[in-house]
Amino acid sequence: MGILSWIILGLIAGWIASKIVNKTGSGMFMDIALGVVGAIVGGILAGLVGIGGVTGVNIGSIIIAVIGAVVVLWVFHKVVGAT
Numbered sequence: 727m728g729i730l731s732w733i734i735l736g737l738i739a740g741w742i743a744s745k746i747v748n749k750t751g752s753g754m755f756m757d758i759a760l761g762v763v764g765a766i767v768g769g770i771l772a773g774l775v776g777i778g779g780v781t782g783v784n785i786g787s788i789i790i791a792v793i794g795a796v797v798v799l800w801v802f803h804k805v806v807g808a809t
Contacts, residue, residue, distance in 0.1 A: 736757075737757060740764065747800055748803065760798050760802065761791060761795050765794055769794065
């Protein structure tokens with residue numbers, strides 16, 4: 727995937743995940759960053775269980791990226807909230 731695709735996917739996944747985890751957005755740049763990291767984490771986790779990975783901006787990839795972003799956002803809030 728190209729960098730623009732990763733940014734778009736990251737924005738979508740980060741925004742959805744932030745709405746799931748903390749009901750408010752974390753800001754556009756943080757949503758993109760956490761979404762891209764979440765897409766990578768989600769792709770790795772999906773690959774480990776054998777269901778594929780992030781292949782582009784499509785529904786399956788968005789779902790995987792959102793799951794990964796929720797995990798990343800949850801961990802982020804636990805670490806930042808603990809300090």
